[in-house]
Amino acid sequence: MARRHDALFRRIEDQTDALVELTRDLIRIPTVNPPGDAYTPCAELLGRRLAARGFQVTYVRAEGTPGDSDRHPRTNVVARIEGQRPGRCVHFNGHIDVVPAGHGWTVDPFAGVVRDGRVYGRGACDMKGGLAAAVAAVEAILACGVPFAGALEISGTVDEESGGFGGVGYLARQGWFSPPRVDHVIIPEPLNVDRVCVGHRGVWWAEIETKGREAHGSMPFLGNCAVRHMGAVLHRIEEELIPHLAGKRTAMPVVPEGARQSTININAIHGGQEEDRDGLPSPMVPDSCRMVVDRRYLIEEDPETVKGEIVAILEGLKRDRPGFDYAVREVLAFLPTMTDADAPVVRAVERAVEQVLGRPAQRVVSPGTYDQKHIVRVGHLKDCIAYGPGILDLAHQPDEYVDIADMVRSAQVMAAAALDLLGA
Numbered sequence: 426m427a428r429r430h431d432a433l434f435r436r437i438e439d440q441t442d443a444l445v446e447l448t449r450d451l452i453r454i455p456t457v458n459p460p461g462d463a464y465t466p467c468a469e470l471l472g473r474r475l476a477a478r479g480f481q482v483t484y485v486r487a488e489g490t491p492g493d494s495d496r497h498p499r500t501n502v503v504a505r506i507e508g509q510r511p512g513r514c515v516h517f518n519g520h521i522d523v524v525p526a527g528h529g530w531t532v533d534p535f536a537g538v539v540r541d542g543r544v545y546g547r548g549a550c551d552m553k554g555g556l557a558a559a560v561a562a563v564e565a566i567l568a569c570g571v572p573f574a575g576a577l578e579i580s581g582t583v584d585e586e587s588g589g590f591g592g593v594g595y596l597a598r599q600g601w602f603s604p605p606r607v608d609h610v611i612i613p614e615p616l617n618v619d620r621v622c623v624g625h626r627g628v629w630w631a632e633i634e635t636k637g638r639e640a641h642g643s644m645p646f647l648g649n650c651a652v653r654h655m656g657a658v659l660h661r662i663e664e665e666l667i668p669h670l671a672g673k674r675t676a677m678p679v680v681p682e683g684a685r686q687s688t689i690n691i692n693a694i695h696g697g698q699e700e701d702r703d704g705l706p707s708p709m710v711p712d713s714c715r716m717v718v719d720r721r722y723l724i725e726e727d728p729e730t731v732k733g734e735i736v737a738i739l740e741g742l743k744r745d746r747p748g749f750d751y752a753v754r755e756v757l758a759f760l761p762t763m764t765d766a767d768a769p770v771v772r773a774v775e776r777a778v779e780q781v782l783g784r785p786a787q788r789v790v791s792p793g794t795y796d797q798k799h800i801v802r803v804g805h806l807k808d809c810i811a812y813g814p815g816i817l818d819l820a821h822q823p824d825e826y827v828d829i830a831d832m833v834r835s836a837q838v839m840a841a842a843a844l845d846l847l848g849a
């Protein structure tokens with residue numbers, strides 16, 4: 426067994442240049458989301474490559490999902506290759522979409538610049554480098570002729586950065602991520618080569634609206650100012666909710682440490698006249714103020730309690746504050762998820778990390794969600810983790826990069842873990 430893995434690991438190292446080239450090719454296709462550009466050519470790049478190695482390749486367009494149109498089709502690709510006899514299936518899933526480049530780059534974000542042992546570009550770390558490493562892992566298994574039972578799958582999916590509804594969410598609803606088709610899923614998100622990510626905190630996004638009544642700005646006492654009402658909401662969030670949330674600690678091994686508690690962010694606030702109006706503003710008492718809150722919560726918390734805490738503040742203000750009225754609209758909600766520590770995929774990847782890196786893996790939980798939520802909740806497949814190269818903090822930043830040596834080592838880990846899971 427050890428000798429066979431030696432050949433496999435050497436093969437992956439020998440193919441480093443091909444791994445770098447694949448990463449660069451993926452970065453050069455600007456799959457920016459929003460709006461969801463160039464998904465089809467990126468899916469086809471993966472599909473063509475894997476078809477040439479004997480994979481059965483299927484393209485799945487998530488018709489009717491948010492953002493899907495003929496101009497921006499939500500094109501996913503799933504590739505599968507069967508082993509020598511029936512058995513279980515290990516699936517590697519990577520999202521092909523990237524967030525917009527933004528500002529502050531010192532290199533072209535879509536050129537795939539290679540420098541100092543790193544590949545730079547938007548998506549290098551999150552997560553085209555990881556997807557390329559998964560491809561390298563599977564290609565090495567095939568090239569070395571390692572016999573295995575069951576099947577290996579690789580998917581390139583869209584829209585992870587906007588909730589995954591047109592990607593893994595859509596595929597999971599159609600059974601692509603459920604037994605008996607798939608048994609174990611590894612998502613090569615950038616969590617560092619020595620970390621196994623078993624899940625994520627929950628998320629509840631809501632838009633809170635405070636309501637008032639318009640009047641002339643010189644006589645505010647004749648109206649009812651929705652922005653002042655929102656000020657009162659913010660005050661209670663600041664004085665009551667944030668200290669309360671800081672006291673809620675989790676047994677989930679969330680990284681970084683600051684996220685090992687319940688948190689809330691105020692994502693946006695809008696009240697009164699639009700800033701992009703023409704001409705000077707007019708004196709008005711605003712009758713509406715809207716705020717989007719981003720609540721991240723723990724596996725120990727009940728989602729109804731999470732919502733109830735916000736509603737209790739609003740109901741309290743309705744009692745205490747004359748003229749206060751409000752509405753709450755849920756924008757997005759995902760439950761926390763955490764794979765069991767002794768689940769097969771967790772143990773297999775931890776063993777492989779120890780074998781490749783010579784030190785124990787660190788078991789972590791992500792502060793934010795990723796596509797595991799759809800696989801667990803919609804696909805009802807619990808044996809799922811995130812493991813991949815790249816430094817989480819670099820995701821979505823200018824001059825994002827992935828370390829080439831890390832890609833190679835993570836590919837070795839993924840190959841060894843897959844063979845372990847398939848009983849090779």
Ligand SMILES: [Zn+2]
Nearest residue numbers: 551552585614
């Ligand atoms: Zn990602």
